[in-house]
Amino acid sequence: MRWSKSYLPTYKEVPKDAEIPSHQLMLRAGMIRSLTSGVYSFLPLGYRVLHKIETIVREEMNRIGSQEVQMPVLHPGELYEETGRLKNFGELLFQLKDRRGRLFALGPTHEEVVTDIARAELKSYRQLPQTLYQILVKFRDEFRPRFGVMRAREFMMKDAYSFHASQESLQETYDSMAGAYHRILERFGLEAVQVEAESGAIGGDINHEFIVLANAGESVIFRCPSCGYAANDERAVSLGASTLEKESSGKMETVATPGQHTVEEVSGFFKVSPQRLVKTLLYKSGEKNIAALVPGDRELNEIKFAKAIGDPDARPMTPEEVTALTQAPVGFAGPVGLDGVHIVADELLNDYDGMIVGANQADAHTRGVKMGRDFTAAQVARISMVVEGDRCTNCDTGRLKLSRGVEIGHIFKLDVKYSKAMGATFLDKDGQEKAFIMGCYGFGVSRAVAATIEQHYDEKGIRWPKALSPFHVIVTPLNLSDAGTVSTMESIYTDLGVAGFDVLLDDRDLRPGPKFKDAELIGVPVRVTLGERNLKDGRCELYYRLEDRTDVVAITDVVAKVREYYAL
RNA sequence: CGGGGCGUGGCGCAGUCCGGUAGCGCACCUGCUUUGGGAGCAGGGAGUCGGAGGUUCAAAUCCUCUCGCCCCGACCA
Numbered sequence: 060m061r062w063s064k065s066y067l068p069t070y071k072e073v074p075k076d077a078e079i080p081s082h083q084l085m086l087r088a089g090m091i092r093s094l095t096s097g098v099y100s101f102l103p104l105g106y107r108v109l110h111k112i113e114t115i116v117r118e119e120m121n122r123i124g125s126q127e128v129q130m131p132v133l134h135p136g137e138l139y140e141e142t143g144r145l146k147n148f149g150e151l152l153f154q155l156k157d158r159r160g161r162l163f164a165l166g167p168t169h170e171e172v173v174t175d176i177a178r179a180e181l182k183s184y185r186q187l188p189q190t191l192y193q194i195l196v197k198f199r200d201e202f203r204p205r206f207g208v209m210r211a212r213e214f215m216m217k218d219a220y221s222f223h224a225s226q227e228s229l230q231e232t233y234d235s236m237a238g239a240y241h242r243i244l245e246r247f248g249l250e251a252v253q254v255e256a257e258s259g260a261i262g263g264d265i266n267h268e269f270i271v272l273a274n275a276g277e278s279v280i281f282r283c284p285s286c287g288y289a290a291n292d293e294r295a296v297s298l299g300a301s302t303l304e305k306e307s308s309g310k311m312e313t314v315a316t317p318g319q320h321t322v323e324e325v326s327g328f329f330k331v332s333p334q335r336l337v338k339t340l341l342y343k344s345g346e347k348n349i350a351a352l353v354p355g356d357r358e359l360n361e362i363k364f365a366k367a368i369g370d371p372d373a374r375p376m377t378p379e380e381v382t383a384l385t386q387a388p389v390g391f392a393g394p395v396g397l398d399g400v401h402i403v404a405d406e407l408l409n410d411y412d413g414m415i416v417g418a419n420q421a422d423a424h425t426r427g428v429k430m431g432r433d434f435t436a437a438q439v440a441r442i443s444m445v446v447e448g449d450r451c452t453n454c455d456t457g458r459l460k461l462s463r464g465v466e467i468g469h470i471f472k473l474d475v476k477y478s479k480a481m482g483a484t485f486l487d488k489d490g491q492e493k494a495f496i497m498g499c500y501g502f503g504v505s506r507a508v509a510a511t512i513e514q515h516y517d518e519k520g521i522r523w524p525k526a527l528s529p530f531h532v533i534v535t536p537l538n539l540s541d542a543g544t545v546s547t548m549e550s551i552y553t554d555l556g557v558a559g560f561d562v563l564l565d566d567r568d569l570r571p572g573p574k575f576k577d578a579e580l581i582g583v584p585v586r587v588t589l590g591e592r593n594l595k596d597g598r599c600e601l602y603y604r605l606e607d608r609t610d611v612v613a614i615t616d617v618v619a620k621v622r623e624y625y626a627l
Numbered sequence: 628c629g630g631g632g633c634g635u636g637g638c639g640c641a642g643u644c645c646g647g648u649a650g651c652g653c654a655c656c657u658g659c660u661u662u663g664g665g666a667g668c669a670g671g672g673a674g675u676c677g678g679a680g681g682u683u684c685a686a687a688u689c690c691u692c693u694c695g696c697c698c699c700g701a702c703c704a
Contacts, residue, residue: 071653071665072639076697096696150628151702168704202628202702216704259703268704277703361701469704503704538662572664590663600663 060530062565066103069577079275081512082207084521088581090508097204097212104581105508107529107561109215112507113194115246115526116217119239123232125190125219130172132196136162138171142480153198153212165198170477170499173220177495178483184224187485187495190232192219194504206275208505209465215504222478223496224487229472233265236500240269240468247507248524249514251467254280255290257362258471266471269502270464273513278466281445285457293362296441297449297459299407300356306335308413308429311395317422320390322355325424329415332356337414337428339392341381341400344373348384352394352404352436353443355415360444367403367440385419393417393425394434404436405443465510466503473497521582522605525625531560532621533583537571537590544589547599551587551617558618560625579604585621 068089077083085091090105101109117127136154139145145152153165166172173191181189197216204212219236223229237253244251249271256268268291270278279292290296319325326333336355341348342364349368353359365371378389384400385392393416394402408414408430415426430436451457478484478495487493503510515522523529532555536548548564555562563583565574571590578586588600593611601610601620612620 068637070638075633075639078698093696197704199703203698203700205698210703214704218704466704501704506704540662570662570664570666572662572666575664577665588663592663 063567079206081509104529119243120192123235123239125192128191134164134166167199174477174481174483184487188223188228190221209509217502219500221498229496255294257293263471263473269468271467271510272464276463276465281459283451283457286454288453295445296452297445304332306413311427313418313425316424341376342373344370348400350400350402357443364442387421391417402436403438406441468502470500520580523582530563530583532585533563533578534587535565
């Protein structure tokens with residue numbers, strides 16, 4: 060490609076609406092342009108990367124026997140009524156009506172559609188297992204689109220779906236899909252971690268996320284360095300803090316704590332660690348009042364809490380409801396003497412002797428409170444979030460470490476959730492009609508572009524891993540007024556192209572400075588610099604962006620050198 | 628949706644408080660010079676100041692409504 064004839068606009072300045080490095084660099088390098096919030100065009104440079112990602116994903120999917128299909132983007136609303144997801148997906152679903160007023164949705168994912176396909180054709184266990192995948196645009200009306208293509212409302216996803224007659228068969232495909240994801244990420248040159256996760260709107264129980272480690276990522280994961288346990292923050296469990304400061308339960312005592320609402324304020328007031336406090340969080344589940352008790356240094360894990368009480372629709376009480384129940388303003392609730400409230404205590408509180416809690420009166424807390432003696436928990440369950448440094452549940456010796464990252468893939472065992480709801484059945488060996496056991500496997504293709512940049516950039520711009528760079532080589536002639544430079548650049552450009560490399564020829568009539576800056580910004584791993592001072596000796600310079608290394612070579616050796624570099 | 632910020636040539640911004648008919652840097656076009664790290668000189672093109680309504684002799688500036696974008700929180704590939 061010749062730069063002078065290409066749509067490759069670059070910006071020197073950082074666009075003001077872009078926050079994270081990948082978004083800034085994608086805009087500056089002319090990879091994407093925003094049409095409206097969360098909706099992007101991929102310009103030639105960005106599209107090339109997207110295409111390389113798709114190609115690798117496709118190769119690895121085909122390799123494990125997954126078959127490529129293309130399902131519709133436009134979905135009839137009834138399909139979602141069958142599985143109850145019209146309500147479940149809620150406002151995340153882009154909905155529209157046809158001219159007759161019939162409801163449609165823009166596909167956010169394709170469990171319903173693929174299950175509809177399968178129920179028509181797959182009738183016998185002899186036809187199983189089957190795995191189908193597609194690489195298709197998806198639509199989700201995100202509450203908050205953010206960070207460019209990282210969280211967009213329209214995005215490219217690879218989604219695969221598998222159908223099985225047995226759990227063993229599902230496990231086999233699940234494992235080979237995880238293996239494919241690892242190979243894909245390795246080929247991309249990304250450092251990623253597979254973690255246990257929660258399933259969200261997709262459903263099912265067993266599921267894993269693939270997290271590309273990056274500071275700008277929105278996902279938080281915990282890992283144990285000694286046994287390898289890894290889970291996202293929603294799923295993670297632990298044995299609690301490595302050191303627990305104990306509060307004596309000798310005598311219960313109510314202390315005036317004027318104006319001290321937050322954990323920080325109260326622990327500061329008592330001059331103790333926040334651990335010794337216990338937060339009382341009040342929820343409404345229908346008409347029922349529920350109190351969640353968690354250690355003062357931890358957040359409530361709402362997913363685990365919802366599971367514990369068996370109500371996904373439980374909501375925090377409004378300040379008015381809190382005041383009506385506790386006779387005190389928000390910030391002073393406690394479990395002692397809370398009548399008519401179902402108390403759910405975090406499992407970690409079993410290790411507590413005494414605790415400091417709200418006194419259910421304004422400006423007062425009670426210390427020395429003992430669970431079982433001073434109040435009774437109706438239920439004990441692990442409902443608090445993990446914090447860094449916690450003892451690992453899996454091995455009890457490691458201390459959990461927190462990392463941030465980008466969720467690039469998510470695989471799920473769906474079991475019969477969709478097949479059962481949609482009556483998708485087959486005849487098994489034993490002559491019984493059974494619902495398909497299913498799995499589904501998502502991979503964020505457009506997100507992968509951004510995630511890759513998050514892991515590969517420097518102050519100069521993007522540093523594309525070899526496999527994903529939009530070009531293998533950029534040829535940079537420094538002086539287009541020099542006839543020798545021009546003829547050399549043409550022959551090198553041709554030779555590299557013939558050798559099978561993607562080559563960008565920077566034939567713009569610019570001075571060297573801006574050309575170098577642009578080449579570094581768009582991140583091509585190899586630059587061939589053609590300057591008169593080397594050309595007169597029949598040589599030119601190779602600059603390796605990833606290694607930050609330069610090499611002066613004979614012009615006749617350029618193709619061989621580039622070939623050698625990419626063969627490594 | 629709740630909270631905050633911002634909309635002025637392609638990009639980044641000033642001007643808004645205190646009304647007087649739009650400016651700076653970069654980019655772009657033409658010419659000459661220059662050619663190993665975002666060149667110099669000269670000339671030039673480009674903006675209904677997000678939109679609608681209002682106040683006024685006069686509105687980027689004041690008032691009302693509205694649309695959009697970004698950031699912080701609840702979702703997920």
